[in-house]
Amino acid sequence: MLTLATFIAIVEPPELPAASKQQLREAKQQDSEAEADALLAKLAGSKGGAPVASTSGAAATAAAAAGEEQGPKVTLVFRCSNGQVKIRTGASDPFGRVFDKYKQHAKGQGWVVKGKQPKFMFDGDKLTAQQTAGDLDMEDDDLIEVHWS
Secondary structure, rough: OOOOOOOOOOOOOOOOOOHHHHHHHHHHHOOOHHHHHHHHHHHHHHHHHOOOOOOOOOHHHHHHHHOOOOOEEEEEEEEEEOOEEEEEEEOOOHHHHHHHHHHHHHHHHHHOOOOOEEEEOOOOOOOOOOOOOOOOOOOOOEEEEEEEE
């Protein structure tokens, strides 16, 4: 049985041209996460905007079919010295999966500092993999600072 601990949706930057948004929608409809990620990275780089992380919609569809409740969502901004990315997750989902998604995205962007691990901070406090956005009363666009140490 498939369970859904975290669902991260593509956050479309508003400055994308209409044709690019159409390509992105088509990639999402075809459930092509890699194609959507590549397109977003390319577009964000050419526009100078913040990169955006995503996962496919298949997990959400499977969870809905299995009768799992989606619950409230929150979009968080992860920022390190090299850039930022918005990641959407469930308010009751543990941060561990979100941290893994951030690390995967950071690696793809070349943000990883060799030999160091990311430390995630919110309002000056270190976050743990077991905490949730709901535990901390986080809201959309709350900032999580990422420090490599």
